[in-house]
Amino acid sequence: MSVLEKNAANHAIALEDQYGAHNYHPLPVVLAKGEGVYVWDVDGKKYYDFLSAYSAVNQGHCHPTIIGAMIEQAKTLTLTSRAFYNDKLGVYEEYITKYFGFDKVLPMNTGAEAVETAIKICRKWAYEKKGISENDAQIIVCENNFHGRTTTIISFSNDENARKNFGPYTAGFIKIAYDDLDALEKAIKSSKNIAGFLVEPIQGEAGVYMPSSDYLAKAQKLCKDNNVLFIADEVQTGIARTGSILAVCGNCSCENACEKQETYVQPDVLILGKALSGGVYPVSAVLANDEIMNVIKPGQHGSTFGGNPVAAAVAIAALDVVQDENLTQNARKLGNLFRSELNKYIETSSIVSLVRGKGLLNAIVINDTEESETAWNICMKLSENGLLAKPTHGNIIRFAPPLVMTEEQLLDCVSIITKTLKEFEK
Numbered sequence: 001m002s003v004l005e006k007n008a009a010n011h012a013i014a015l016e017d018q019y020g021a022h023n024y025h026p027l028p029v030v031l032a033k034g035e036g037v038y039v040w041d042v043d044g045k046k047y048y049d050f051l052s053a054y055s056a057v058n059q060g061h062c063h064p065t066i067i068g069a070m071i072e073q074a075k076t077l078t079l080t081s082r083a084f085y086n087d088k089l090g091v092y093e094e095y096i097t098k099y100f101g102f103d104k105v106l107p108m109n110t111g112a113e114a115v116e117t118a119i120k121i122c123r124k125w126a127y128e129k130k131g132i133s134e135n136d137a138q139i140i141v142c143e144n145n146f147h148g149r150t151t152t153i154i155s156f157s158n159d160e161n162a163r164k165n166f167g168p169y170t171a172g173f174i175k176i177a178y179d180d181l182d183a184l185e186k187a188i189k190s191s192k193n194i195a196g197f198l199v200e201p202i203q204g205e206a207g208v209y210m211p212s213s214d215y216l217a218k219a220q221k222l223c224k225d226n227n228v229l230f231i232a233d234e235v236q237t238g239i240a241r242t243g244s245i246l247a248v249c250g251n252c253s254c255e256n257a258c259e260k261q262e263t264y265v266q267p268d269v270l271i272l273g274k275a276l277s278g279g280v281y282p283v284s285a286v287l288a289n290d291e292i293m294n295v296i297k298p299g300q301h302g303s304t305f306g307g308n309p310v311a312a313a314v315a316i317a318a319l320d321v322v323q324d325e326n327l328t329q330n331a332r333k334l335g336n337l338f339r340s341e342l343n344k345y346i347e348t349s350s351i352v353s354l355v356r357g358k359g360l361l362n363a364i365v366i367n368d369t370e371e372s373e374t375a376w377n378i379c380m381k382l383s384e385n386g387l388l389a390k391p392t393h394g395n396i397i398r399f400a401p402p403l404v405m406t407e408e409q410l411l412d413c414v415s416i417i418t419k420t421l422k423e424f425e426k
């Protein structure tokens with residue numbers, strides 16, 4: 001790296017440090033370009049991206065189909081607000097509802113907005129359809145959840161770093177253990193005011209925690225039997241990341257109409273974001289059938305940018321890419337290969353205790369405490385060796401590359417990861 005290039009990186013970091021709020025702690029890598037599974041920093045060094053912007057870039061960086069759709073629409077009409085109809089939104093709404101098998105969609109921009117929207121829909125449904133007294137509705141959530149960082153959402157988080165000094169907190173939530181059907185049943189039957197159960201099919205931010213194979217199906221049945229809405233937050237796990245179009249799809253290989261598959265767990269409310277745009281534009285969505293979604297009337301919820309023409313064009317293109325390029329099947333195949341190869345290494349490793357995940361959403365658990373810097377140091381060394389990843393919860397490293405990755409590229413990445421881990425073996 002030349003002095004000029006090093007100065008460019010340091011300058012970019014210094015600018016963020018001086019003028020930006022300190023609400024993130026990034027690896028000291030300054031990226032300037034992305035294409036497919038690769039990103040380049042300001043001095044031209046190439047890396048494999050093994051985070052995919054927290055699974056927003058499933059279709060790969062700057063996918064030409066998605067970028068093309070965005071540019072073409074941006075040349076014509078970008079924003080009308082919902083004060084008027086536009087000629088793209090209805091087309092998108094028909095496309096996405098048929099793609100995932102629901103009657104209606106409420107378009108928003110970010111994942112946290114979509115979760116907030118789902119909470120509002122659930123509560124309104126509870127008062128107007130289930131007959132719960134206003135302001136008494138309760139929603140069951142899981143410990144170690146991550147649904148965003150709005151005031152309402154952190155109110156039911158048990159991440160004290162996200163919660164402390166942001167109160168007073170929003171009431172109306174019951175926390176139970178994840179992957180515990182007895183706890184769910186007890187909570188549902190504890191009160192007549194239970195409106196919904198909000199759950200991540202896989203807890204990604206918590207460290208890629210996988211539930212038991214029958215957990216989601218049995219949880220959905222408990223909800224259905226007790227007239228409680230089953231709300232699936234697939235902001236991170238959705239759009240082919242886990243080897244099925246949705247994580248609640250089990251092991252199906254379908255690209256759309258997933259509700260027809262025997263392994264599919266039909267949510268009452270589905271929350272999508274991140275890869276819904278392929279990472280090029282903020283797009284999120286909440287999907288539900290008419291008996292739920294129709295509780296929302298004009299003026300009761302909305303967003304100036306939600307459902308704008310660019311978002312509509314981008315989301316259609318992003319979903320087309322998933323189907324046309326068989327990214328669901330590729331994620332499943334490469335995920336199995338990744339875990340198989342890592343397990344071979346782990347058999348004789350003292351630094352890694354296990355690898356877990358589904359599709360191309362995986363994590364390794366470092367044999368050290370959560371308070372240690374070992375995982376961070378491993379990620380720093382990985383970046384030196386040409387691969388970008390980030391720790392989550394101290395001693396866990398999440399691996400989530402773009403789904404357009406080839407087998408050859410994946411094996412190259414496994415080689416980089418194992419080579420790096422060997423430097424930390426005791």
